Amino acid sequence: MELNVPDTHGDARGLAKRFPADFVWGVATSAYQIEGATREDGRGDSIWDEFCRRPGAIRDASSGDVACDHYHLYESDLDLIASLGVRAYRFSISWPRVQPLGEGAFSESGFEFYSRLVDGLLRRGIAPHATLYHWDLPQALQSQGGWMNRATIDRFTAYATEVVRRLGGRLASIATHNEPWVVAILGHEAGIFAPGGKDRRIAMQVSHHLLVSHGRAVQAMRAAGCRAPMGIVLNQSPIHPATDSETDHAKARLDDGLIIRWYMDPLLTGSYPADVIEHLGADAPQIQDGDMDAVRQPLDFLGINYYTRSVAATGESKDGCEPRREVTDMGWEVFPAGLSELLRRLHADYDLPPVYIMENGAAYKDALIDGRVADPDRIRYLSSHIAALADALDTGVDVRGYFVWSLLDNFEWADGYSKRFGIVHVDYATQRRTVKDSALWYRDFLIGS
Ligand code: FCB
DSSP states (O other): OOOOOTTHHHHHHHHHTTSOTTOEEEEEOOHHHHOOOTTSTTOOOBHHHHHHTSTTSSTTSOOSSSTTOHHHHHHHHHHHHHHTTOOEEEEEOOHHHHSTTSSSOOOHHHHHHHHHHHHHHHHTTOEEEEEEESSOOBHHHHTTTGGGSTHHHHHHHHHHHHHHHHHGGGOSEEEEEEOHHIIIIIHHTSOSSTTOOOOHHHHHHHHHHHHHHHHHHHHHHHHTTOOSOEEEEEEOOOEEESSSOHHHHHHHHHHHIIIIIHHHHHHHHSSOOHHHHHHHGGGSOOOOTTHHHHHOOOOSEEEEEOOOOEEEOOTTHHHHSOOOOSBOTTSOBOOTHHHHHHHHHHHHHSOOOOEEEEEEOOOOOOOEETTEEOOHHHHHHHHHHHHHHHHHHHTTOOEEEEEEEOSBOOOOGGGTTSOOOOSEEEETTTTEEEEOHHHHHHHHHHHHO
């Protein structure tokens, strides 16, 4: 298909030249958002299956029951990835699909699915990058307290160990958790994601258990002889004060502590930031002997998901701050410079392992017209963020890869199917996939790389 998007092709190739030849370019998805087949082949319920049944939890009252039906359509989806010239794919493994109750028996058919998926990728020359936990905790574990229960740390470690026993030798990388801040805060304090809790003390304890489970799983997977690079994926953004007021600056510093340093410090230096511990007071987590050593395992890579910057506003500046500029369909400001700013800052403050941007992308109101989706806004979003990434590389940050979120339009959590993040359009009534202009732009960009 020929594209009628002036200039972007030439620009795409020029942009590609700013990256080293071995830079990893990929696309990303996660299990619950695309697989469907939630009741097939013995898969257990996850907390998202349960959450979706709650009236009002999901904006369009939908669920991941069918989603993109990727569980059945994965072969053609892999062909699609290959057709775009993409050589790396980030996916997640559904814990309840491979271990329905989160403890005890593993599911052969569950593991066979991921084994076929990984082999299908390798056969097409696409590197498989796996994430162990992209938010779909087995519901049976939630019934025992979920991530608030320390026993879940051991369950996660056992699950991770079995994954590498079965698949480890074939994986290009393994990330333990995706966005522990989101799991802890949106899932346990804000209550807008599964399991829907609203308690800050629990949320902070959960964040601690997630971090400990990361470290213990990495230890166990390495002890099991797995040589795949291991890391974790954090959601991050620079946090800017809305105004120059003292209080906005203080809020920006605190948010930075809660969102960035709360995860980066323990992972890379072995302790929580003192200002945040002080701020939390009685809500600070209980820490057992050995926990912090466990959290701080040498990382082979750090994954970062970047979508937008955050603006910290207090009191009057909350309503009075300047209207946001260009935003995506999520209402998130388009702010590519935040990506290079964030990376430079992390590089300055920490002794970083190699960094991978594991997610970056945008939702727009796409229209499928005559077999085509023209999405120039998404092309601009992707190209400007990739340019910002090149700027970060120029200043010496060791970034090794970038994954577009997402390959497919999919189940966008509490927003259901109302937000389309794919570079490939999905017609949910027919499951027909249509490559959007942005996917063709990415393909062209990759030809230049
Ligand atoms: C991230 C999630 C991913 C997707 C994007 C839009 O927070 O990791 O699953 O929903 O946001």
